[in-house]
Amino acid sequence: ASAPARTADPEEDDDARTARAWTEETELLLALRRERAAAPAEAAPPTHVSASLLVGLAEDPEQVRSGLRRPMPRRPAPQARAGTRFHEWVEEHFGSPAMLDLGEALTDPEEGAEPELGRLQEAFRASPWYQRQPWAVEFPLETPVAGFTVRGRIDAVFRNDPAAGGAEWELVDWKTGRVPTGARLEHRAVQLAVYRLGFARLMGVPLEDVGAAFHYVAENRTVRPARIADEGELARLLGLL
Template sequence: MKARNEDEERRLTYVALTRARHDLLVSGSFWAGGVRPTEPSRYLHDLVEAGVVDGTAIPETTVHDENPLGEDGAQQLWPHVPFGQRAPRVLAAAERVRNANPGASGRYAADVDLLLAERRATRNAKHAVVVPHRVPASGFKDYLTEPDKVAERLRRPMPERPYRATRLGTLFHQWVEQRARTGGSLETLDVWGDELDLDADDLVDASPDAVVTDDDARRLADFQATFARSRWAGRTPVEVEREIHIPFLGHSVVCKLDAVYEIDGRAEVVDWKTGKAPSGADDLARRTLQLALYRVAYAEFTGRPLDQVDAVFYFVADDLEVRPTELLDRAGLERAWTAAIG
């Protein structure tokens, strides 16, 4: 038993010495239970010999002739009562709360009734809001897929964290636009310019004083090189950054088309994306609603038949072209809007 106890003490000492991150508190006691003092641990002496512990900090013997804790040593109630002397008052208060009558009148009864009535009214008034006349195409998908959240934001506008277009997304859109307007001769963007009106997929949480970093410049150069290898690099768009407002069930949907190309007698609307590609089928279906709006807007703006207008996403960071196989026409978009908004 003595050898086993020594093994356990050695293990405890090893763990203590090797696990301490910054400081190690070493302590000992002559007295525990019993009527005779115990000797200091051999490992305390080893630490003194190693120069880790000051030897004068360890007394040679106890100053007590008898156990100062009494014959039974120190005692502690278990389980521990966390409230100490306040326990009777705390437990009595908890009992009153458990037995309280929720309908009883009190100091805050009127406030509670108003809050509960407001919650009931909110739950029963879904979509009971006035949709703004101007609806951005970038937010159109939220009206259709998350109408409750949109209704709540419209019903009770709250301050939002400062979102701003990323400098990287802004610079890429500017570069593509200026490249198109100069006939494809612009190799780099020397003037940073002001931010463009990008949609929500190109927004990130950023402080208002964000600046262009070296990493932004490097990634922009990567995007430019990727675009130069794309199938649009050698083409000149017929439209760039074209804003179109289309009437839509009593509202005006604002569409901002990044670029439109004439390819083999067909119009192709391209939406540049510098953010992440769709994470799955549901995410793609949500984003496709915006692309469908762009397709309808361009067809109606130019008078082209809808079946002669194509629409595609291009995720530059992944060099990924996403061409949805099914895009809703105006009737389909109106049905989806009516089903979601009423």
């Protein structure tokens, strides 16, 4: 139970009352300081973010914010390792040195990763992209959005024949998982929105001249989302940080 309120003592002189007031105020300030020290500090949002972080904000903003406050390392799954090795193989196929992650390159593959890689390679050889020559692979970019610098790396950039009609440029991201549907596909397309906006700015071309697609290798299926977010929608997502 809280202590009863203290009333002024008529016999207490001014100096004593002043000293008591200072003591009580000091105790309150110290208690407030202890309370603030015990509370978890709010991490300032980062100024540089990745395209994948925006995808996370579209899917589950609270999980992203929690991860920024308390980052936890994750061990890559075997499927992720196979995906990394597939991307390296595609870069080598197109005649570009692979952007090797030394940690991955020096680690023994997980059981099941290599057979999965073989299946992905076989499926890619049957795709229309296998015979095409990209304008660039592993193309890095960054672009400002709503006070943040958003970074990404486009798996492959193709330049289309203007006589064929359609967009002059096509940005393709290789995916080794299954094709998502509905809201999940719309959320994943945020990645393409970042690439498209950044590439159009960098090249000085209208957004309409830049197409973007996912190619789901295992299913040999290229998905061009019917709708890709614009800069305003990307800014709204970043406002969730």
